[in-house]
Amino acid sequence: MNLKDIIHNTPLKFSETFSQMVGSSIYLKYENQQKTGSFKVRGAHNKIVTLIKKGAPPAVIASSAGNHAQGVAFAASSLGIKSTIVMPKSTPIAKVAATEEYGAEIVLHGDCYDDAYKKAMDLQAESGAVFIHPFDDEDVIAGQATIGFEILRDLPDVDIVILPAGGGGLLAGVAYYIKQLKPHVKIIGVQSTGADAIVRSFSSSEYVTTEKAATIADGIAVKIPGTMTVSLIQKYVDEMVTVTDGEIAAAILLLLERDKQVVEPAGAASLAAVLSNRLDLADKKAACVLSGGNIDVSFIHKIVEKGLVSRGRQLKLRTVMLDKPGSLEKFASIASKCGANIIMVQHDRLDADLNINEAILHVNFEVSSPKHGKELVQALEQNGYKVTIE
Template identity: 50%
Template sequence: MAADRLTMEKIYLARDRLVGIARRTPLDYSTTFSKVTGNSVYLKLENMQKTGSFKIRGAYNKVMSLGGEDRDLGVIAASAGNHAQGVAYAAAMAGIRCTVVMPAGAPISKVMATQGYGAEVVLAGGGYDEAYQMARKLQSKSGAVFVHGFNDLDVVAGQATIALELLEELPDVEAVLVPVGGGGLLAGIAFALKEIKPSVRVIGVQAEGAPSMYCSYIEGGLRKVRGAGTFADGIAVREPGDITFALIKQCVDEFVIVDDEEIASAILMLLERSKIVVEGAGAVGLAALIHNKTTLENVKTAVVLSGGNIDVNTLSIIIERGLAKTGRYVRLRTIVTDRPGSLLKLLSVVAEAGANVISVTHDRIKQEIPLKQAEVELTLETRNKEHIEQVIACLTTAGYVPEIFS
C-alpha cells in the first residue's frame, strides 16, 4: 500500500475501521427536488451521521491509524466545528488526549459539543485559517499529532467511504454533487468514484464567499483567497490543501459556486419540504442544483448533504429572511391617531385583509411623531407577495400610509 498516495486499499481499510463507528447514512430519493430540478435526485444524508457530519469518517480513520507512541502524545486539530467534533469523538474512543483550536466566533453549539466529547477547546482567531496557525504553534510545543481537517491521506480515505456506500445503494448513479472547503470530502469521493465507475460525473460546489478551491481548480494551481465571507463556516477555508487539490484536479469534472442567498434558500426548502435540517456547508450541493448552476437534465443525481450542525440563531434568521423573500412575512409601519379605539380599527383592517398579526409595537413618544399621534409597527404573516400588496391596498383605502421596513 503506497504511503504517499491515495489507493483503493486505503479506502477499503478505512471502511473496515469505521464499522460500528460511522453510521451508514440514508440515501433518500426526493420527489420534491426531482420535480424542481428535472432530475432524479437522491440525498445522501450525512447530516444524520454521528456527530452531525461526515467528518467522523476521516477523523476516526486518522486517529486509529496512529501507532502507540503517537497516541501517547495525544492529538491536536483546528476546525470551525465539524472536524472538531469528529476528532474529539475519535480521540475519546481511542482513549487519548485531544486539543482542538476553534475560531473565536465558532457556533456555541459546536464548541459545547466538542467539549462534550472530552476535548480541550482553545478559541483563537476569526476563522479557520487563524485557528489553524494557532493549532500549529501549540503542536510545536506539545508534540501532539496534528490531525488535519482535509489535507491528509488517511482523512481523505475516510471521507471516500461515502462513495462506496453511494455506489452500493445507487449503482446506476450518473452525477454526484459534493460540497467543498479544503477539499477532503470532494477529493475522497471523486477518487473512489472514478476508480470504480469512471462514467460518474463529479461536481464540486463551493461558497462564493470563500472560493479558494474553485479558484484553484479554474486557474490550474493552488490559490489563496483574501477572506472567507460566508455563513457556511464549515467550508470557509482561505487556502485549500495541496494533497486534496491534486486529487480534485485529476478526478473532478466540474466546479461551480453558489452565494449565501442561494445556500439559505436551499436550507429553507430542505427544512420545509423535506423536514431535513442542514448547515450552510451541507446545503451548497443542493443549492447549485436548484439554482441551475449545472447543466444536468434528466440525470440520476446524488447530492451529499455533508452536515447538519447549524446554529439555531442562524437558522432562525434564515427562516425569517426566507419567509420575507417569498412574501410570507412582512413588517409594516404606519401612523394612527393616539386615541382609544385607533389601534383596534387598524387591526380590524388587517384582519379583514386576511393577514395574521404576529406582533404589534405602539410608540406614542417617538420624537418625530406629532403629538396626539402614534407610530404602529406590525409584523404580519401573509400568503405571498400578492397578498402583501392586497394588505397594503386595504390599509391605503382605509386612510393609512403603510410602509414596509426590515
C-alpha cells in the first residue's frame, strides 16, 4: 500500500525474439521504464513512507553514484522530506544533475563509493538525518519485493524468475515474496564475473566479500553485499550464475536493435544469462527483470562496440605487410571481395621485431556474422597474410 499510485506498474511482456533465440518462453519486466529509470525508487519510497508513519524524520541521507541516489531524491521530494546524497567526485555529470533535479542536495566527496559512504555517515551523525541504505534494510527489501507481486499478478503460471544482484536487495526481496506464495517457482540470481560476492557466498554457504568489483555493470558492482540480503538469498534463491561483460554488452545491443529498449548494463544481466545458454529453460516460462535504464549516453557507443565484437559483428585483427605503396590497397581489395567493411586502420612501423620495410597493420572490420569473419580471415591467410585476432 505504501507504493500505491506512486510507482509505475511496469509492463511484463512476452518477447517473441528472445523466446525464439533460446527455445523457451521469455518475458521481460521493464523496470527500465520505472520512475527515475530503475527499480530503486520502490525500496527508497517504501523506506521513507515507513519512517514517516513512525514519526517524520527531519531529513534523509544516502550515498550512491547511481540509481539509489535518484530513487531516494525522488521519493524524499515527493513526500516533502529534505534529502542529501553523497556521491563520489567521479560520478558522471549527467547523474549528478539528474539527482539534483529530483530535489536532493548533492555533496561530492572521495574517489569511490566507500569514500562517499563514510562521508554520508559523518554527515548523518552531525545532522540527525536518517541514512537510507541501498539494499541491506528490511523496508528497502520489502519495497523491491513489489516486483515479485507484479510478476505473479501478470504471469501467474511463471516457472522461473531471473534477476540481477549487486548488494542483493532486489533479488532477496523478490525471492522471499514469491517463495511465500509459489515455492515451486525457481528464482535465479545473476552477477558479473568481475563482481561476484553473492555468487561466492551462495556457493560456499558463507558470507563472502571481494577485494574489488570490476565490471561495466556499475549498478551491480558491489564488493560488500548485505548481510541481511545474503541470508535471504541463501534461503530462498535456487541458483546463482555469472555473466561476462561481453555477454552483458551483447544483450544491451540486442535490446536496442530488436526490442527498441535502452537498458543499462546491470539491467541487462538477467537477459545476458538467458542468452548465454547456461540456464535450463526448456519448456518453461521465464521472466527476466530489466532492472534499470540509466546508462550514460557518452558510454553507449563503447557498449555497442563491445557488443558488436562479442556477437561477431566486428572483427579486430593485426597482420604484418610490406611498407610500400600499393600494399594497403591490395589488403583492402581482399576485404572488399569478401564483403567486409574496414572501419579503422592503424599502422605501426616502430615495433622492434619488424624488418626495415615492414609495418604492423591493426584493422577493425565490420562483418555480418562470426562465420563471415572466419571467411575473411581465411581469405587473408590464403593470400599470404599471417593474421592474429585481437
